[in-house]
Amino acid sequence: MRPLAVFVMLAAARPGAAATTLLVEVRDDKGAAVPNAVVYAVPRARRPPPPSRRAVLDQKNRMFVPHILPIQTGTAVTFPNSDNVRHQVYSFSPAKRFQLPLYAGTPQGPVVFDKPGVVTLGCNIHDQMSAYIVVVDTPYFALTAGGPAELPGLPEGTYDVRVWYEGMRNEPLPQPVSLGAHEQQSLTFRIGKK
Amino acid sequence: MRRGSFQARLLTLMVCALVLLVAATLTAVHVAGNRNLRHTLTDELGVGARVLNRILAARGRQLTDAARVGAADFAFREAIASADRPTITSALTNLGARVDGDAVFLLSLDGSVDADTLGGQFVGRPFFVPSLVAGSQAGAAIVTFDHRPFQLVVVPVLAPQPIAWVCIGFKIDEAVLEDVRRLTALELSLWAADPAAPPLLISTLPQEKRLALGERTADKVAIAETVRLGSDTYQTMLQPIETGDGSAINVLLQRSLEEARGPLRRLELQIFALSSVALLLAIVAAIFFARGVTSPLRRLAEAAQRIGSGDYSALVGVPHDDEIGQLAAAFNRMGTEISAREEQIRHQGSHDSLTGLPNRRLFLDHLATWIASAKRRGTLVGMVMMDLDRFKEINDTLGHSLGDDLLVEMGRRLRQTIRESDTVARLGGDEFAVMFESAAAANAVEIAQRLGRALEAPFTLGGVSIDVKASMGIALYPLHAEDAGTLMKRADIAMYQAKRNHNAYALYESGRDEHSLRRLAIISELRQAVASEALELHFQPKIDIATERAIHAEALVRWRHPVHGMLPPDEFIPLAEQAGDIGIITKWVLKRAIEDCAGWNRAGFDLGVAVNLSALDIYDAGLPALIGALLHDQGLQPSKLVLEITESAVMRDAAYALRILRDVKGRGITLAIDDFGTGYSSLAHLKRLPVDELKIDKSFVVNLSEETLDDGVIVRSTIDLGHNMGLKVVAEGLESSEGFGILKRFGCDMAQGYFISHPIPSPQLLDWMDKSPWGARPGASLST
Numbered sequence: 001m002r003p004l005a006v007f008v009m010l011a012a013a014r015p016g017a018a019a020t021t022l023l024v025e026v027r028d029d030k031g032a033a034v035p036n037a038v039v040y041a042v043p044r045a046r047r048p049p050p051p052s053r054r055a056v057l058d059q060k061n062r063m064f065v066p067h068i069l070p071i072q073t074g075t076a077v078t079f080p081n082s083d084n085v086r087h088q089v090y091s092f093s094p095a096k097r098f099q100l101p102l103y104a105g106t107p108q109g110p111v112v113f114d115k116p117g118v119v120t121l122g123c124n125i126h127d128q129m130s131a132y133i134v135v136v137d138t139p140y141f142a143l144t145a146g147g148p149a150e151l152p153g154l155p156e157g158t159y160d161v162r163v164w165y166e167g168m169r170n171e172p173l174p175q176p177v178s179l180g181a182h183e184q185q186s187l188t189f190r191i192g193k194k
Numbered sequence: 195m196r197r198g199s200f201q202a203r204l205l206t207l208m209v210c211a212l213v214l215l216v217a218a219t220l221t222a223v224h225v226a227g228n229r230n231l232r233h234t235l236t237d238e239l240g241v242g243a244r245v246l247n248r249i250l251a252a253r254g255r256q257l258t259d260a261a262r263v264g265a266a267d268f269a270f271r272e273a274i275a276s277a278d279r280p281t282i283t284s285a286l287t288n289l290g291a292r293v294d295g296d297a298v299f300l301l302s303l304d305g306s307v308d309a310d311t312l313g314g315q316f317v318g319r320p321f322f323v324p325s326l327v328a329g330s331q332a333g334a335a336i337v338t339f340d341h342r343p344f345q346l347v348v349v350p351v352l353a354p355q356p357i358a359w360v361c362i363g364f365k366i367d368e369a370v371l372e373d374v375r376r377l378t379a380l381e382l383s384l385w386a387a388d389p390a391a392p393p394l395l396i397s398t399l400p401q402e403k404r405l406a407l408g409e410r411t412a413d414k415v416a417i418a419e420t421v422r423l424g425s426d427t428y429q430t431m432l433q434p435i436e437t438g439d440g441s442a443i444n445v446l447l448q449r450s451l452e453e454a455r456g457p458l459r460r461l462e463l464q465i466f467a468l469s470s471v472a473l474l475l476a477i478v479a480a481i482f483f484a485r486g487v488t489s490p491l492r493r494l495a496e497a498a499q500r501i502g503s504g505d506y507s508a509l510v511g512v513p514h515d516d517e518i519g520q521l522a523a524a525f526n527r528m529g530t531e532i533s534a535r536e537e538q539i540r541h542q543g544s545h546d547s548l549t550g551l552p553n554r555r556l557f558l559d560h561l562a563t564w565i566a567s568a569k570r571r572g573t574l575v576g577m578v579m580m581d582l583d584r585f586k587e588i589n590d591t592l593g594h595s596l597g598d599d600l601l602v603e604m605g606r607r608l609r610q611t612i613r614e615s616d617t618v619a620r621l622g623g624d625e626f627a628v629m630f631e632s633a634a635a636a637n638a639v640e641i642a643q644r645l646g647r648a649l650e651a652p653f654t655l656g657g658v659s660i661d662v663k664a665s666m667g668i669a670l671y672p673l674h675a676e677d678a679g680t681l682m683k684r685a686d687i688a689m690y691q692a693k694r695n696h697n698a699y700a701l702y703e704s705g706r707d708e709h710s711l712r713r714l715a716i717i718s719e720l721r722q723a724v725a726s727e728a729l730e731l732h733f734q735p736k737i738d739i740a741t742e743r744a745i746h747a748e749a750l751v752r753w754r755h756p757v758h759g760m761l762p763p764d765e766f767i768p769l770a771e772q773a774g775d776i777g778i779i780t781k782w783v784l785k786r787a788i789e790d791c792a793g794w795n796r797a798g799f800d801l802g803v804a805v806n807l808s809a810l811d812i813y814d815a816g817l818p819a820l821i822g823a824l825l826h827d828q829g830l831q832p833s834k835l836v837l838e839i840t841e842s843a844v845m846r847d848a849a850y851a852l853r854i855l856r857d858v859k860g861r862g863i864t865l866a867i868d869d870f871g872t873g874y875s876s877l878a879h880l881k882r883l884p885v886d887e888l889k890i891d892k893s894f895v896v897n898l899s900e901e902t903l904d905d906g907v908i909v910r911s912t913i914d915l916g917h918n919m920g921l922k923v924v925a926e927g928l929e930s931s932e933g934f935g936i937l938k939r940f941g942c943d944m945a946q947g948y949f950i951s952h953p954i955p956s957p958q959l960l961d962w963m964d965k966s967p968w969g970a971r972p973g974a975s976l977s978t
Contacts (some may be wrong), residue, residue: 092271092357095273120354123354
């Protein structure tokens, strides 16, 4: 939480800009809240600031943790191995092809995801292990849990709000939203059957 | 073994029963087996179809697993992810080679073909079995591809989420069907019913049959349940196979009926073989059993035949204590008893029951045997035949019982007289015969004399002493006859000769037989002679000694025989008596004599007529009436008729004869006793006879002279006897004047003989009466 706090503090300290919080809700066709959906807002006018931090995708108990990891384009992700068996992490996804040959502990260096897109990760030893790294061109993203995801600290401006969830066939249309100063807005995605 | 024998019938029965049983069993097995076979085959074919489906499903799973492993290869997935088509195609080819697939496709997740190993001809086109890629799971299906059945498997390529599908196609070939065939022993044929092209037939059948089946599938001829292919007939079942693309794939399951019937046929053969063995065993058993029954029976049959042919010596072995054993024992008892009874019968048949001596038949047998042996050895066989003189009289006088005793005693004496080796037999009645070996005729005569002496001693019967005399005839082999029958006949002839000559015995003389034959011929001609008037009457006058005038003429019958000339009555009357023809002759003589006598009297001669009656005649109850009628017819006085009878003739049945004689006498007819002095004479008997005259036998009169006093004494005492009994006495056989003188002196009443006249025919008699000094001319007697 500490880096996040730092980040929030930084955002709040930015001069000349008032920050707003956007609440995004994802519901399925039955109206139930869909968890683990990635929601993110892409500003139309300005380029978003470059990523300022690193991300970690751990491997514990022959599982990737977290299962879904949203990151901003250009983020370097480290793949520590917390298990006592070795893993071979790979991706054949067009957004990022790579493989980390069998290793234990922390690999030599992080992998930088420099293209937006969904990268599907697997372990060549353990077929049941899978994880998704959702690389987006914005620092404003969040994962839904039991309720709406909260995108705090959005500067004034117009955004395209998008969503991605596991098993998604066709991406729901982005929802444009204009945010004023100190304004809190919410919106909802209705998705079809998973 | 004869047809119809017990053994044959038993065998036939058993064999028939067994053959029927076997035939029924075989038929039942065959019918049931065939019916069962149909069901079994239908079941087998159904099982085969299920096995095929299972094997295809298993193969599908196995191929899917292989494909899954192949598609999970990291390098393969890497190649697929490379998006470089040549790389992808080569990776697919490599995968196909690894899993032995025939075609490999890479499909995008949306179901279109991204790459293939068939030169890329399907790229960009939708996959032809969309159902296989509709879900997210691996799958398998049977489809028609390239006109032939294929098995397709589809697996996802995971990275690790599905990024594509890999589809591998495997041809369904003979190897798959062979697997099923190994498991089920069925033939399988598989083909895709492609309307566009002639079907490619995949089959386990041999080439030639496959071609035959191919013709049918090509012509789309419906395939029957039973199909003949080449040399084999198959039971079939046509099954469609479930396909993933809706195409029609048929599998034809076939079972060779020949092959399927194999076990049934083996079973039938086994039953047949077992039955044949059982049949053989049964035949052997039947033969043994039948032999056990029939061989004792056959022995019994043989024994019965032996008994039938008169052999009682061999008894039947009694094998068991069963019914056959009892039968055999009964057979043996029967044989013994029959033997004893036959011996008794034979003895009865060959022996005389009274004396126990051999009878005529046995005597003849022995005689024949002796002659046969004498013929070999060159010796003589002699025989004596004898009978008792006047046995009948003895029998009548003393009774049959004592007569029998006499015969028994006589047989005993004869038996004692001859040697043990000789034979004495009773031929019948009082007739006996003796047979002996003889050195010469003289020897035979000696034996006859010995026999005669044996009978000389008086027989004492019932306290009465009786003398008997036998007449014997002797004949010898080979002097008199060559065989037994002739020898006996000749001994018989000799015996009659002896009897005739009043000798004790006579030896057969050659030529006698011809005489005997002549007698036989005469008997047969006699009746004819009576009918044809070949008989004629001669009359011998009988004079009254006191008046010296003829008073009667004795009628004597003569036979003018066409060959033998004139025959005297001695020659044929005894024969007529024996043949029972004497009555005819007597009646003829009576009729003629009465007629002639009536004629004489009508002519003025006072002359009676005398007629001899045979012994048999006086037992003819009709005779007195007949005589009465004849006299009446001719108007002759009964007193003119004299009937002469012998004493012995009356003796046979005195009571009966007496009645007849009294009847005759009552009619006024004169009765005379003829041949007086030759037979048995019983004065008491004589006294009761109603006779008027006594005729002294000529044997006493013929030689009557002053020198021969013996005969004279007899004649004189006889005359005295007759007179004392109130009878007139007649002397027969007067041949001399000397005799006439003696008779006259003795007081004899009448005389007859050659001295007076020979017998002469009736006309000459009248002439004699006219001319002879004895003649009684009409009226002359009155004038004297």
